[in-house]
Amino acid sequence: MNVLDTRYRYGAVSRAIHWSMAVLLVLMLGTEWLAELVGMSEREAMALHKSVGVLLLGLLVFRLLWRRVNHGRLEAHVHWQWAARLGHWALYAAMLLIPVSGLLVALGSGHGVELFGLPLIAPGAEIEWLEEAAEETHEVLANLLWLLIGGHVLASLAHQFWLRDHTLKRMA
Ligand code: HEM
Numbered sequence: 776m777n778v779l780d781t782r783y784r785y786g787a788v789s790r791a792i793h794w795s796m797a798v799l800l801v802l803m804l805g806t807e808w809l810a811e812l813v814g815m816s817e818r819e820a821m822a823l824h825k826s827v828g829v830l831l832l833g834l835l836v837f838r839l840l841w842r843r844v845n846h847g848r849l850e851a852h853v854h855w856q857w858a859a860r861l862g863h864w865a866l867y868a869a870m871l872l873i874p875v876s877g878l879l880v881a882l883g884s885g886h887g888v889e890l891f892g893l894p895l896i897a898p899g900a901e902i903e904w905l906e907e908a909a910e911e912t913h914e915v916l917a918n919l920l921w922l923l924i925g926g927h928v929l930a931s932l933a934h935q936f937w938l939r940d941h942t943l944k945r946m947a
């Protein structure tokens with residue numbers, strides 16, 4: 776098992792981060808629906824949403840550092856390299872800006888943020904304009920993430936069944 780990326784395949788760490796973040800992000804996008812499904816109160820669901828969101832931000836920072844460590848190890852794509860780069864950077868931008876805007880919603884609401892019980896942002900006064908602007912941004916970006924994930928999955932399937940260049944195997 777390779778910990779680092781190799782010429783033809785992402786390493787164990789890159790793959791573990793990719794798939795764990797993918798699952799957590801989709802669960803985050805479906806927070807309201809999932810909370811209803813398991814009978815969780817809105818308050819409990821939001822506390823968990825904020826904790827997992829902060830965790831995802833931490834994972835993203837580690838992921839970007841790990842990507843830097845692995846720079847140049849994996850062979851670049853033959854087909855549509857620019858499109859893959861653009862798509863991947865759009866996903867990274869969304870993975871960064873969504874939790875940051877979420878933190879701003881929490882700051883603006885004055886409710887504060889805890890990381891699984893550990894206080895990160897203390898409750899304070901409500902800042903209405905910040906809450907409203909950040910809420911709008913958070914929602915628009917979350918909708919955009921659905922689209923980006925859809926495009927990313929379609930691209931993976933196109934690589935697998937149309938171009939047949941084993942791209943899916945690099946991450947599987
Ligand atoms: C929330 C969901 C997902 C996000 C945010 C995401 C994000 C990313 C990002 C940023 C990369 C680029 C990695 C790098 O820096 O080199 C990547 C690669 C990849 N992802 Fe995803 N991904 C998600 C879900 C999926 C799913 C469901 C599939 C499979 C259908 C998939 C298949 C792949 C493959 C095959 C690669 C490697 C592409 C290559 O070799 O260039 N991803 N993903």
Ligand code: HEM
Nearest residue numbers: 803804825828829831873874877878880881888910914917
């Ligand atoms: C990391 C990935 C995240 C994703 C994918 C995500 C996604 C979402 C979605 C889909 C909603 C419901 C749409 C809406 O009504 O605005 C939402 C609401 C919310 N999120 Fe996040 N979020 C993330 C991170 C965070 C973080 C880190 C925080 C704060 C620490 C946060 C705080 C909130 C709050 C306070 C709301 C409720 C906003 C409202 O009252 O409308 N989110 N988020």
